[in-house]
Amino acid sequence: MNVAFLVEKLGLKVRCGGDRLDREVSGGYAGDLLSNVMAGSKSGDVWVTCQAHQNIVAVSVLKEHSGIILTQGREPDKETIQRASQEGIPLLVTELSGFEIAGRIYGLLHP
Amino acid sequence: MTQGHNYVFPVEGERFDEAGKVSVQVKQILKKIGIPDAVLRRAAIAIYESEVNIISYAIHGTASLQVTDDHILIDIQDVGPGITDIEQAMEQGYSTANDHIRAMGFGAGMGLFNIKNCSDIFEMSSEEGKGTHLKITINR
Ligand SMILES: Nc1ncnc2c1ncn2[C@@H]1O[C@H](COP(=O)(O)OP(=O)(O)OP(=O)(O)O)[C@@H](O)[C@H]1O
Ligand SMILES: [Mg+2]
Numbered sequence: 001m002n003v004a005f006l007v008e009k010l011g012l013k014v015r016c017g018g019d020r021l022d023r024e025v026s027g028g029y030a031g032d033l034l035s036n037v038m039a040g041s042k043s044g045d046v047w048v049t050c051q052a053h054q055n056i057v058a059v060s061v062l063k064e065h066s067g068i069i070l071t072q073g074r075e076p077d078k079e080t081i082q083r084a085s086q087e088g089i090p091l092l093v094t095e096l097s098g099f100e101i102a103g104r105i106y107g108l109l110h111p
Numbered sequence: 112m113t114q115g116h117n118y119v120f121p122v123e124g125e126r127f128d129e130a131g132k133v134s135v136q137v138k139q140i141l142k143k144i145g146i147p148d149a150v151l152r153r154a155a156i157a158i159y160e161s162e163v164n165i166i167s168y169a170i171h172g173t174a175s176l177q178v179t180d181d182h183i184l185i186d187i188q189d190v191g192p193g194i195t196d197i198e199q200a201m202e203q204g205y206s207t208a209n210d211h212i213r214a215m216g217f218g219a220g221m222g223l224f225n226i227k228n229c230s231d232i233f234e235m236s237s238e239e240g241k242g243t244h245l246k247i248t249i250n251r
Contacts, residue, residue: 032216033216033217033218033219033221034163034215034216034217034219035160035163035217035219035221035222035225036219036221038156038159038160038225039156039221039225039228043148043152049216051215051216053215053216054128055127055130055131055215055216055217056216057131058130058131058132058134058135058159059131059159061131061135062131062134062135062138062152062155062156062159079128
C-alpha cells in the first residue's frame with residue numbers, strides 16, 4: 001500500500017510531496033508529542049498528528065516516515081510546507097479527527 | 112585502528128527552527144561510513160533529543176561525534192542552567208518545559224529517557240548554573 005492509495009481512499013488533500021506518493025506505507029503512528037513519536041514510530045509509518053509547525057519535518061526525516069497527515073483540517077505552516085517539499089515528505093491534510101483517520105488507516109492496513 | 116571520524120556541531124539555544132539539523136546530518140554521515148540502519152537510527156534519536164534539550168533549556172552547546180572501529184561516541188555539552196536533580200530529570204514524564212515549548216509538541220519528559228534507551232553506555236553530569244554534559248556510547 002502506498003501513500004497515493006491512502007490519499008485516494010481517504011480523500012486526503014496533498015499539501016506537498018505530490019511527486020513522492022509512491023512511498024510505501026508499512027504502518028502508522030498517531031501522536032502529538034514529538035519525543036513520543038521519536039521513540040515509538042517506525043520507518044515506513046504514516047504519521048498522524050495535529051502538530052503543524054516545521055519541527056514535525058525533522059522528526060519524519062529522521063524516522064523515515066512515508067508521510068504526515070494533519071488532522072481536523074489543520075493547515076501546515078508555510079515553513080513546514082517548504083521543508084517537507086525539500087525533504088520529499090508527503091504532507092497530507094484531512095478534516096477527520098486523529099481517532100477517525102487512524103481507525104480508517106488501520107482498517108486499510110489490516111483488512 | 113582506521114582513521115577516526117570526528118565532527119563537532121554547534122547548537123544554539125532557542126533556535127527551534129534548527130531542531131533536527133545536527134541529527135539529520137549525523138545520520139547521513141553514519142550512513143556513508145556504513146553503520147547499519149538499526150544502529151544509526153539509535154544515534155540519530157539520541158542526538159535529536161540532545162539538540163532539542165540544548166535549544167529548549169540551554170544558552171548554547173555542542174554535539175560532537177566520534178566514530179571508532181567499535182563505537183559511536185557522542186558528546187553533548189552545553190552552557191546553561193544545568194540540572195540539579197539528574198535522577199528526577201531522567202524520569203519519564205518529568206518536564207519543566209514552558210507553554211511555548213509544549214505548544215510545539217515538546218515537553219513530554221521523555222527525551223532523556225529516550226537517549227538512555229538508545230545508548231549502550233549513558234553518562235550524564237551537570238553543574239548548576241554552568242551546564243550539562245552527556246556522554247553517549249553506542250556499539251557499532
Ligand atoms: N540541557 C539541559 N539543561 C538544563 N535542563 C535540562 C537539559 N536537558 C534536560 N533538562 C531538564 O530535564 C527535564 C527532562 O528532560 P527531557 O528531555 O527528558 O524531557 P523534556 O525536554 O521536558 O520533554 P521531551 O524531551 O519529551 O520533549 C527538562 O524538562 C529540563 O527541566
Ligand atoms: Mg527533551
